Amino acid sequence: MPVPRCVDAAKAGCGEGALWDVTRGCLWWVDISGEALHCYEPATGRARRIALPWLISALALDQNDGLLIATARGLGRVDPATGEIALLHDPEPESRGNRLNDMIAGPDGALGVGSMSEGARGPTGSLYRYDAGRPRAMMTGTTISNGLGWSPDGSRLYFVDSVPGVMHVLENGAWRVLSAFDALTGKPDGMAVDARGTLWVAICDRGQVLGLTPDGEITARIDLPCEIVTNCCFGGSDLRTLYITTGTFSMSAAEKAANPQAGGLFAVEMAVPGTAPYRAHWPG
Numbered sequence: 001m002p003v004p005r006c007v008d009a010a011k012a013g014c015g016e017g018a019l020w021d022v023t024r025g026c027l028w029w030v031d032i033s034g035e036a037l038h039c040y041e042p043a044t045g046r047a048r049r050i051a052l053p054w055l056i057s058a059l060a061l062d063q064n065d066g067l068l069i070a071t072a073r074g075l076g077r078v079d080p081a082t083g084e085i086a087l088l089h090d091p092e093p094e095s096r097g098n099r100l101n102d103m104i105a106g107p108d109g110a111l112g113v114g115s116m117s118e119g120a121r122g123p124t125g126s127l128y129r130y131d132a133g134r135p136r137a138m139m140t141g142t143t144i145s146n147g148l149g150w151s152p153d154g155s156r157l158y159f160v161d162s163v164p165g166v167m168h169v170l171e172n173g174a175w176r177v178l179s180a181f182d183a184l185t186g187k188p189d190g191m192a193v194d195a196r197g198t199l200w201v202a203i204c205d206r207g208q209v210l211g212l213t214p215d216g217e218i219t220a221r222i223d224l225p226c227e228i229v230t231n232c233c234f235g236g237s238d239l240r241t242l243y244i245t246t247g248t249f250s251m252s253a254a255e256k257a258a259n260p261q262a263g264g265l266f267a268v269e270m271a272v273p274g275t276a277p278y279r280a281h282w283p284g
Helices: 253-258
Strands: 005-008 015-021 026-031 036-041 046-051 056-062 067-071 074-078 085-089 098-105 111-117 125-131 134-142 145-150 156-161 166-171 174-180 188-193 199-203 208-212 218-223 229-235 241-246 265-269
Touching: 005 036, 015 056, 015 188, 015 241, 026 056, 026 229, 026 241, 056 074, 067 085, 067 098, 098 145, 111 134, 111 145, 111 156, 125 145, 145 199, 156 188, 199 241, 208 229
Parallel strands: 015 229, 056 098, 145 188, 188 229
Antiparallel strands: 005 265, 015 026, 026 036, 036 046, 056 067, 067 074, 074 085, 098 111, 111 125, 125 134, 145 156, 156 166, 166 174, 188 199, 199 208, 199 229, 208 218, 229 241, 241 265
């Protein structure tokens, strides 16, 4: 596999939420623990950090190219020029030990949003589907709702629960387990799907992104120079660049000093392109 290169040595505590913005020609991503929104422009190499009032963990585009966000206080929208956040809805107002984590827009404009137990204390999370701003639970009893991805034809939704290390797939209205990760493969985190249907899954404790067939067989591996690998998405003008976020959240000061690229944004050129992200249809 090609070697990833660091394009933004941001030293994020927990990089996440990678999202390619076709209209603006940039890669959005977040630092959860650093309470920041990042923007990388590959055409110029410019990298920006926008401070936020509280943590956000994931991003999606709406029908007007607005940035929807998953936050510790529910769903919202952020103004990237100012960092100002407008809250839209909290699907779990009574679950104070939970927060939203990952999300994805779907081919029909619905928004998939997963919650998690803060600190991974138990299976109190859920996966929600928002239709025109109205939520319903698609799955309950999750611990860390994580990677979400659509098959190229939009018929399958993939979903990772990181703590048990399970990838689920929703197809023809029914969920089933596609793959169970173990101590050898590591803990699955965020993911992306390419145009041939290969699933590229960040392994947050192995310094790798694994390539899986649509049937869950591991067939490829991308090695990174840092252990904490959190999320990935396809971007670039031809969607052939896989952008990968990393973190430093469990590293000692000595480990950070020895690995200055940890917490950075990486890019690797891929033989097969990805697909452009869908947009969520949100009222207003």
